Amino acid sequence: MHCGDHGPAIKMAMSILVRMAEVSGAKELIDITGAHIDSTIYIGDAGLEFAERLAGLGAKVSVPTTLNVSGLDEHHWKEWAVPSEWARQAQRQMVAYQSMGTIPTWTCAPYQTEMRPKFGQQIAWGESNAIVFANSVIGARTERYPDMFDICCAITGRAAAIGLHLAENRAGGLLLQLKDIPDALQQSDDFYPVLGHFIGKVSLDRIPVIAGMSVFPNEDQLKALGAAASSSGGVALFHIVGVTPEAPTLESAFQGDQPQKTIDVTMELLRQSRSELTHTDSEDLDMVVLGSPHFSLAEFRQLAPLVAGKQKHSNVKFLVTSSRAMTQLAKQAGFLDPLQTFGAQLTVDTCILATPMLPAEIKYLMTNSAKFAYYTPGLLARKIAFGSLKDCVDSAVEGKIVRDDSLWRK
Amino acid sequence: MEKISIKGNPIITGIAKGIALVSNEPLSFWGGYDWKTGEIIDRRHPLSGEIAKDRILAIPFTRGSSTTTSVLLESVRAKTSPAAIITTATDFFFALASVVADELYAKPIPLVAISESDFARLHTGDQIEIDQQGMIEVRRLISSLT
Numbered sequence: 001m002h003c004g005d006h007g008p009a010i011k012m013a014m015s016i017l018v019r020m021a022e023v024s025g026a027k028e029l030i031d032i033t034g035a036h037i038d039s040t041i042y043i044g045d046a047g048l049e050f051a052e053r054l055a056g057l058g059a060k061v062s063v064p065t066t067l068n069v070s071g072l073d074e075h076h077w078k079e080w081a082v083p084s085e086w087a088r089q090a091q092r093q094m095v096a097y098q099s100m101g102t103i104p105t106w107t108c109a110p111y112q113t114e115m116r117p118k119f120g121q122q123i124a125w126g127e128s129n130a131i132v133f134a135n136s137v138i139g140a141r142t143e144r145y146p147d148m149f150d151i152c153c154a155i156t157g158r159a160a161a162i163g164l165h166l167a168e169n170r171a172g173g174l175l176l177q178l179k180d181i182p183d184a185l186q187q188s189d190d191f192y193p194v195l196g197h198f199i200g201k202v203s204l205d206r207i208p209v210i211a212g213m214s215v216f217p218n219e220d221q222l223k224a225l226g227a228a229a230s231s232s233g234g235v236a237l238f239h240i241v242g243v244t245p246e247a248p249t250l251e252s253a254f255q256g257d258q259p260q261k262t263i264d265v266t267m268e269l270l271r272q273s274r275s276e277l278t279h280t281d282s283e284d285l286d287m288v289v290l291g292s293p294h295f296s297l298a299e300f301r302q303l304a305p306l307v308a309g310k311q312k313h314s315n316v317k318f319l320v321t322s323s324r325a326m327t328q329l330a331k332q333a334g335f336l337d338p339l340q341t342f343g344a345q346l347t348v349d350t351c352i353l354a355t356p357m358l359p360a361e362i363k364y365l366m367t368n369s370a371k372f373a374y375y376t377p378g379l380l381a382r383k384i385a386f387g388s389l390k391d392c393v394d395s396a397v398e399g400k401i402v403r404d405d406s407l408w409r410k
Numbered sequence: 411m412e413k414i415s416i417k418g419n420p421i422i423t424g425i426a427k428g429i430a431l432v433s434n435e436p437l438s439f440w441g442g443y444d445w446k447t448g449e450i451i452d453r454r455h456p457l458s459g460e461i462a463k464d465r466i467l468a469i470p471f472t473r474g475s476s477t478t479t480s481v482l483l484e485s486v487r488a489k490t491s492p493a494a495i496i497t498t499a500t501d502f503f504f505a506l507a508s509v510v511a512d513e514l515y516a517k518p519i520p521l522v523a524i525s526e527s528d529f530a531r532l533h534t535g536d537q538i539e540i541d542q543q544g545m546i547e548v549r550r551l552i553s554s555l556t
Contacts, residue, residue, distance in 0.1 A: 046487035126476040146479035234473040375441040377453040
């Protein structure tokens with residue numbers, strides 16, 4: 001297939017794929033059944049030139065392919081500080097990827113769409129949080145793929161037989177044993193991003209296995225854990241014994257081998273991890289941001305009663321980022337009405353990290369997402385505080401950062 | 411002036427010369443590298459505030475975002491990229507950016523992988539030269555070469 005008889009776009013994609021297969025020592029290529037494209041995020045003109053080069057050569061994807069967040073909320077960007085030149089370039093990038101026969105999901109949570117892969121399927125996904133979710137929670141198989149390689153796989157329908165595509169590379173390496181973590185904390189939504197942030201930092205290039213969990217976390221909690229671990233670290237797969245599909249037992253998580261290393265996860269370590277997610281000394285608050293990864297229908301269902309009958313403080317903005325699909329379902333379910341009364345705003349297709357939407361006067365942010373918390377100081381040069389979903393709502397009402405620490409105390 | 415040689419594995423071949431910028435801490439270029447200036451902007455990273463443009467950047471591997479590749483590619487186009495990158499294993503993200511930079515601009519970034527023990531011998535400020543075969547020549551003004 002590595003020749004020109006399938007057209008120039010396939011030739012370019014295959015040439016990149018084959019070079020990368022050689023670089024990574026792959027013995028062969030494999031077929032994939034789906035792809036998710038992270039390169040939709042507009043960063044600058046090089047990424048745009050790459051997308052338009054492929055589109056101009058007539059590139060078409062050969063497997064069902066979802067699109068990650070773009071650099072623009074096409075319908076609401078004018079309400080924010082997005083420069084029109086940026087909007088024009090980001091839109092060109094959207095058009096280029098859409099022209100390739102892709103599915104315009106515009107979400108970093110493609111596992112919340114009908115295109116969600118199934119256990120054991122070979123896929124090629126970009127977007128760190130989506131990769132770790134697909135591997136860990138679903139048991140589909142993707143290597144940790146970067147921008148631009150994802151589209152090469154989608155066009156050719158192939159990937160290199162490396163890394164997490166292969167069963168033997170999916171065994172755990174690092175055992176994380178939860179020690180005396182109260183059930184009440186394990187049930188709390190802010191436990192998971194804090195645990196994930198810790199795991200990302202200690203895992204290095206090993207696959208982490210979490211043991212000793214006494215509750216069965218829901219999908220949004222696992223989403224938060226994975227997003228955190230793939231921000232503070234390079235985690236592309238984790239196992240939780242008794243929870244995730246490749247870890248019914250400790251033995252199966254390690255494929256019969258012994259852990260290379262064991263770490264006891266104590267309250268002390270978690271308190272430290274939680275404090276690292278806050279990057280401000282002030283109680284000041286200008287804006288609450290939720291939805292990294294994109295808010296799910298279940299999260300809208302959880303948020304609606306928390307804000308019902310309340311109104312946010314007039315000095316604070318309250319933003320939820322999600323996909324068009326989840327937002328539409330939430331609207332049909334009646335979850336958006338209390339948000340509107342509360343004074344919340346919605347952004348779809350993108351998020352605060354992927355589009356320059358924040359006006360200069362917004363300086364102090366708060367979030368329930370470890371991923372937002374991790375990237376905000378570098379990407380946005382703003383102060384950020386981390387708290388639970390309820391802390392975020394309470395703070396928006398008070399007009400300053402307030403947090404309930406009762407579950408975290410000694 | 412003392413001198414050591416390290417035999418590396420050339421992931422993407424090329425020659426490069428520059429002053430080393432070294433950290434044991436993995437880095438995401440998305441949220442970690444400003445492609446407009448070449449500054450390291452991950453405020454939690456030990457190299458925060460350093461300019462990596464035209465330096466020989468040595469970090470063990472990438473962490474975090476898939477967008478690291480896009481940011482590195484932008485830096486090649488904007489001429490703010492490191493002169494070469496040294497890692498402890500093949501880093502797929504850096505390699506892909508370098509391959510696409512070759513495809514689009516005929517400007518691949520030389521990438522060399524070395525062992526963890528050799529990596530520990532590198533220090534910020536070393537004068538480094540990399541050749542086509544992945545041989546790394548390290549020169550340091552004040553002794554203490556290990």
